[in-house]
Amino acid sequence: MSVITLQVDGRDVAVPAGSTLLQAIRAAGLSVPTLCHLDGLDPVGACRLCLVEVEGGQRLLPACASEASEGQVIRTDTAQLQGYRRMAVELFFAEGNHVCAFCVANGQCELQDVAVAVGMDHSRFPYQYPQRSVDASHRHFSLDHNRCILCTRCVRVCDQIEGAHVWDVAERGSDCRIVAGLDQPWGEVEACTSCGKCVDVCPTGALYANEDTTAEKHPHPERAHQLRRAREHQQWLR
């Protein structure tokens, strides 16, 4: 396996060729905030939180979906990037209805975590208070669209790991929403195996188990990676 070296925030790092910038950043002992990315799922580069600066490059690159190359000089934490990240998190909060105080994921929410990480204490953008619904038709789980950030982890885990492809995105722009089956109530979708992987990987309280109430959600985002590694490398250990 060939190895490439690059520099992240002044630190030299060596990673296997074919690694993503995100892997290189982590290998350097650093981190960038992520929301849509999840180890084990194909990247989509949609949340734009992991954008980094590449010296000599014209555009910012999503670390999760960009391949690292030899000799690259990456900056992950410039004042400009910090500003953009904070604005992106504010946009997430302002476009949905996120009320931590009575959310099932309070304390276990990745949106909450990145808000803390980027230092967002309020949104400078007016809240949109969209009219959204809750789908509680499934025996075990519920979907609260108010808390959905359209990261599409549920779509991908169901398609790429469970192989059921229950979830998809409907509409466009700010009308986008996750739909089950052919835009049916979740409980009526026969393809759903009730495996719960979508609930495990959901970064917010949008997907949750029916028995959980405020601050009781216990997600398992690591499972996507465990399952993928198990299948592709026959490594069954955690």
Add this chain to the structure above:
Amino acid sequence: MVALPARERPQLRCCGASGCRHAGAGPLLAALRAAAAAGGPAADDMSAGASAALQPLEVRSVGCLRLCGEGPLLAWDGPEGTRLFGGLAPAAAAALVDQVRGVASLPLAADPALAGHQLDLEQPFFRLQRPLVLEGCGIVDPECIEAALAHGSYAQLRRVLHELSPEAVREQVRRSGLRGRGGGGYPTGLKWDTVALQPPGRRYVVCNADEGDPGAFMDRSVLEGDPHRLLEGMAIAAYAVGADHGYLYVRAEYPLAIERLRLALQQARQQGLLGQGIAGSSFNLDLEVRVGAGAYVCGEETALLHSIQGQRGTPRTRPPYPAQAGLWGAPTLINNVETFAAVPVILREGGDWYAAIGSGNSRGTKVFSLSGAIRHTGLVEVPMGTSLRTVVETMGGGDPDGGAVKAVQTGGPSGGCIPAALLDTPVDFESLLALGSMMGSGGMVVIGQGTAMPEVARHFMAFSVNESCGKCVPCRAGTVQLLALLDRCLERGATAADLEALEALCAMVKATSLCGLGQAAPNPVLSTLRHFRQEYSAAPGAGR
């Protein structure tokens, strides 16, 4: 283009493209054909021009005759050259046919049915045009492959297949300096090389005919007016990059273009110009039409490819570029309609010949569609580097009410507004970018003095809000917030803090959006802020 050399046997060409159809070309064409079939003059009026009356009069339906605002357009070619008429009612058909046959009782200028309808073909709008892409548009019958063949279509494809290697074809395209006409301006030869030089295996060729910018109708005119030229260009491209399958992705809002394209494909297959063993060579190519479902974002190349594959039309991160991994993972060449349509003439005249037209790094000609507050609404093809003033004022005739032009919007929702003071800017990729606008696909919307520029910005932002696919947050939620900010500025005038917030969010959406559409969505705001900043603070209710 519109004017043809003098010809002994007269013919009539009636524009059958969408614009003129809308203005009534259908009934006019039917009336002309009926009048032509009715034969000559009545038996008691055999005194004048009887011999002319006996000749069959050909009435052809052709593509765009350029001056769309005066439609329906009709060209009469005869021994004295071409005369052009605009806005004729079907009731005038008989009078016109009498004139053509020389049996009219009144001279043309005195004929009440026709007087005032003749258009000056010597005016700059026509005289300054340089038709290359639109060479056959307005001349050939787009529904008749024989007409296209007689006009030279497919001659370069045949020659290329028998005489040139794919590398030699690419060499000519490289030398031509042709750059993508869809807006990006990427060097076409380089793109072709990138696809051709991928490891052996299947390749695809795709034509982006999802022309969606408001005020843009260049590609539609090619599709409706000369589809065989496009197919020839695409076939040459497919040969040059080693593709044997391709798609034409056309927006559903262009039903006539789709109909004519499908007919053209069928005719080309029948003539052995598509399919297996094209023109007696060993080259095979199948082309299919794919119809879009009404999403502007599907004009973005990666979203377009997803849509062809039957997936949701959302863009993805590049690299890999479609030239490396496109349709079903295979190297895929995507070019815009106008780019492909420029290829036959490049092969015919040579890359160097083409490169001699234009200026700087923008070579050849560009088609623009002129609309908005302008006297002459229509289609023009001019050499790159022609100044905006020439296009808008000299050719377009400026403001219809005689006032001064305020600004020109180029590049649609991804472009910007160029103020009248900068009209001497040459129209080329770099100059427009330097002004905070962009070439875009070629739509030019002229803005009159009565229009407030923040309103223009809001109009385009509302477009972007509506057309955002929703995949990435800066575009999905950022454009919504930008629109809200613009609303506020327009309602009560912008404060310094509003403008600061507007600029900060514009910068963020521009820098962090996933695809070109999101990245360019703030451009109408940024360019109007740059050139018309005072209007933002001066909106009604600005009480500072």
